[in-house]
Amino acid sequence: MKILIAEDDRATRLRLKSHAISWGYEPVVAANGREGWELFQREAFPLVISDWIMPEMDGLELVRRIRSVPSVGHVFVILLTSQSETSKLVEGMEAGADDFVAKPFETEELRVRLRAGQRLVELEQRLATSNAELAAFASVASHDLREPLRTITSFLGILERDYRGKLDARADEFIGFIMDAAARMRALIHDLLSYARLDQGQAAAFETFEMRAIFEEESALLAAAIAEAGARVTAENLPQVHGDRSQISQLLRNLLGNAIKYRGDASPVVRVEARDEGADWHFTVSDNGIGIPEKHLAEIFQPFRRLHAADSKYAGSGVGLAICQKVIARHGGRLWVESEEGKGSIFHFTLAKAPAVLHP
Ligand code: ADP
Numbered sequence: 001m002k003i004l005i006a007e008d009d010r011a012t013r014l015r016l017k018s019h020a021i022s023w024g025y026e027p028v029v030a031a032n033g034r035e036g037w038e039l040f041q042r043e044a045f046p047l048v049i050s051d052w053i054m055p056e057m058d059g060l061e062l063v064r065r066i067r068s069v070p071s072v073g074h075v076f077v078i079l080l081t082s083q084s085e086t087s088k089l090v091e092g093m094e095a096g097a098d099d100f101v102a103k104p105f106e107t108e109e110l111r112v113r114l115r116a117g118q119r120l121v122e123l124e125q126r127l128a129t130s131n132a133e134l135a136a137f138a139s140v141a142s143h144d145l146r147e148p149l150r151t152i153t154s155f156l157g158i159l160e161r162d163y164r165g166k167l168d169a170r171a172d173e174f175i176g177f178i179m180d181a182a183a184r185m186r187a188l189i190h191d192l193l194s195y196a197r198l199d200q201g202q203a204a205a206f207e208t209f210e211m212r213a214i215f216e217e218e219s220a221l222l223a224a225a226i227a228e229a230g231a232r233v234t235a236e237n238l239p240q241v242h243g244d245r246s247q248i249s250q251l252l253r254n255l256l257g258n259a260i261k262y263r264g265d266a267s268p269v270v271r272v273e274a275r276d277e278g279a280d281w282h283f284t285v286s287d288n289g290i291g292i293p294e295k296h297l298a299e300i301f302q303p304f305r306r307l308h309a310a311d312s313k314y315a316g317s318g319v320g321l322a323i324c325q326k327v328i329a330r331h332g333g334r335l336w337v338e339s340e341e342g343k344g345s346i347f348h349f350t351l352a353k354a355p356a357v358l359h360p
Helices: 010-022 033-042 059-068 083-095 107-163 169-200 211-221 223-229 245-261 320-330
Strands: 002-006 026-030 047-051 076-081 099-102 207-210 232-236 240-243 269-277 280-286 335-340 344-352
Touching: 002 010, 002 033, 010 026, 010 047, 010 107, 026 033, 033 047, 033 059, 047 059, 047 107, 059 076, 059 083, 076 083, 076 107, 099 107, 107 169, 169 320, 207 211, 207 245, 211 223, 211 232, 211 245, 223 245, 232 245, 240 245, 240 344, 245 269, 245 280, 245 320, 245 344, 320 335, 320 344
Parallel strands: 002 026, 002 047, 047 076, 076 099, 232 269
Antiparallel strands: 207 240, 269 280, 280 344, 335 344
């Protein structure tokens, strides 16, 4: 396993390197944080040992930078600390360090701490592999389901066109039921494929774009639903953002679609707003709909989790918010909801302003 060692003291650096080799790692060394950061940007290291105090860029800043990029897997970072820094462990932890080793370090202590980090990284890699396999399975399965469904739907269409009114009333009713079920299944397969594809994509294609433009496009796509519900959908202060345009469009489409769909008796009033929060943009999508009971607030983001029966007036697959969650995670942001039953909901999400550097 590759390991990045950032240490300005030459003797310590060489000692770390030779220990790392003897323990079976492949070390790459840097003489300070800046060099370490340059190396890290070129290739993803799963393990990092960094000194705290170094010229040009210290260990704390190096960890912060490592944590600021959404990398493929978890990067386990050990900070080397001198006596005076141990009192600042909280600061180190908050910057994103996983573990600390006091200098001058005990060889055996460093070995076992590195081993623990390696176990964590390997476990995470195994999880990522099985997740990817599951996503590939879901993608292939839903793709293959589309073909027979297409056959069912097209013959049903012929049956309806040629035989409606010629059979008895019950048969007409049954054809209607089958058509509804086929439409639900088509929507479900579509959502499932979108969800699975998010995992299969390579590093997202990030670009800079106007959130306002996305809002206009998605409102236009939802025009029929907006008109049918008599909804008022507005947006304020939408900034320029950096991200995967098609994924952010999908996110906004799902949130706006839900805000219109889960309406109560009043006509929907939906607002999209953005607040400047320093390093992040904080967006909210608020509605005056039916709201969500407090006990269900966390679970609605899980795939296939719905709060309504399949035959209720609120149709859906339960995948929309899981897609949103994944999109935001891929952008290194956060997504959450506040809601009051019968009053409405506010979905919040954040997007970092600085372009994130993605590892391939
Ligand atoms: P779907 O809408 O297809 O059911 P989602 O994943 O988009 O799937 O949403 C999951 C559940 O969260 C919905 O079934 C609904 O119960 C609840 N929900 C989502 N958005 C809202 C909203 N704006 N207002 C009230 N409930 C919502």
